[in-house]
Amino acid sequence: MNPVARLRAWRRARILAHHPLADATWQATVADLPVLDGLRPAALERLRELATLFVHAKTFSGAHGLDVDDAKRMAIAAQACLPLLELGMDWLDGWRSVILYPDTFVVDLEEADEDGVVHRGRDERIGESWERGPLILSWADAAPGAEPYGEGSNVVIHEIAHKLDQRDGYTNGCPPLHPGMDGAAWRRDFQAAFDALCAEVDAGRTTWIDPYAAEAPEEFFAVLSEHFFTAPDAVVELVPAVYAQLRAFYRQDPLARLAGR
């Protein structure tokens, strides 16, 4: 282990020793989140460590008077860290703030069209990820049991996928890939699945994949990441090449966990 990695490991061990998470809080968190079902005890223990480090590293605040207690912090942390289970916390460094709204929040938008005319509008959101900035969530939609867009949806995983995508400075649906992964194959597999979804949506067909994924390649990656962790059987069936790429990137096989649920 190099000196920097050793120092980091020592700091983490210290945080875990000095800020232990109460067993009851952790057990209640796990019981409330079916997305964690089927994780083996060793993986759950690793998730517990990551979630503890997440709560320590990030500053949580409640907007509009929302009281952010340990149970809320841990519920967000456990969901946020699931995609990191085999990647590690370093993937989430460079930002600190988690802001929880009680419910959907409204953002003011300003956009210039091709003639340079600026249009202003308001948009209702359940989550946002700012590059090097805060992670913003609607608690009503991020709380255990919430499936804001139906089966297979998870707003925390969606926003964390954006955080991972942003790490190379480009929000484009392609996070920094691991050594040995083929970027051209990634782009080919995602583009083909994205184009097929856009065609279905344009034709007015109902799709199992959340049609919001057709908005842009980065939304496709974020939405498919939600589906990958919460409904892996559907992803394998509908877009097997995308499932294989996500399995290689996240280094997890949620489909294998389904058997253990």
Ligand SMILES: [Zn+2]
């Ligand atoms: Zn998004």
